[in-house]
Amino acid sequence: MKIVSDKMPKVDVESILTTEEIAAIHEYMHHYPHARAASLDALKIVQKRNGWVDDAQANAIANILDIPMSDMDGVATFFNRIYRQPVGRHVILICDSVACYLTGYEALSAEIRSQLGIEYGQTTADGRFTLLPICCLGNCDKGPAVLIDEDTYGPVQPSEVAQLLELYA
Structure with a gap:
């Protein structure tokens, strides 16, 4: 278990985040009555550069927003689309909700895992790819559904997996 201290060490934010990221975070801060409300937006801004947010970047964001690192880490780990470790160039999320499960999730999941040669996580x-489950994509009428980066597909049949993966070569 990772223990995160509320004692926020001051960091040289400019050495960790780009000038553009810092400016964008400050811009979002002005959209909310409390700076901490910009936490998720700030994480998304920083994640755009590398595809994930490391501890130093999360700490820099916490410093800018003047919130405890434990609060920042809580936001970062609560949302499943904020990645706290490196991911592939393309992130594949397979919906494992009841609707998708009933319409072929198991066969689709097995085929994707087989073709990629990896397991979830x-x-x-x-x-090239990171594979993750997700509890719902909101595409219940088109299950089983898959999200690759920002593109939603469904219903996806196991026989379509190779062709789908080739779109992200």
Whole structure:
């Protein structure tokens, strides 16, 4: 278990985040009555550069927003689309909700895992794909559904997996 202290060490934010990221975070801060409300937006801004947010970046954001690191870490780990460790160039989220489960989730999941040669939470050796489950994509009428980066697909049949993955070569 990771223990996060509320004692926020001051950091040189400019050495961790880009000038553009800092400016964008400050811009979002002005949209909310409390700076902490910009936490999720700030995490998304920083994640755009590397595809994930490391501890130093999260701490820098906490410093800008003047909130405890434990609060920042709580936001970062609560939302499943904020990645706290490196991910592949493309993130595949397979919906495992009841609706998708009933319409073929198990066969689809098995085919994707087989073709990629990885299990959930892993990244392919070439760094191309990371595979993660997600509890619902809101695409229940088109299950089983898959989200790759920002693109939603469904219903996806196991026979369509190879063609779908090739779109992200």
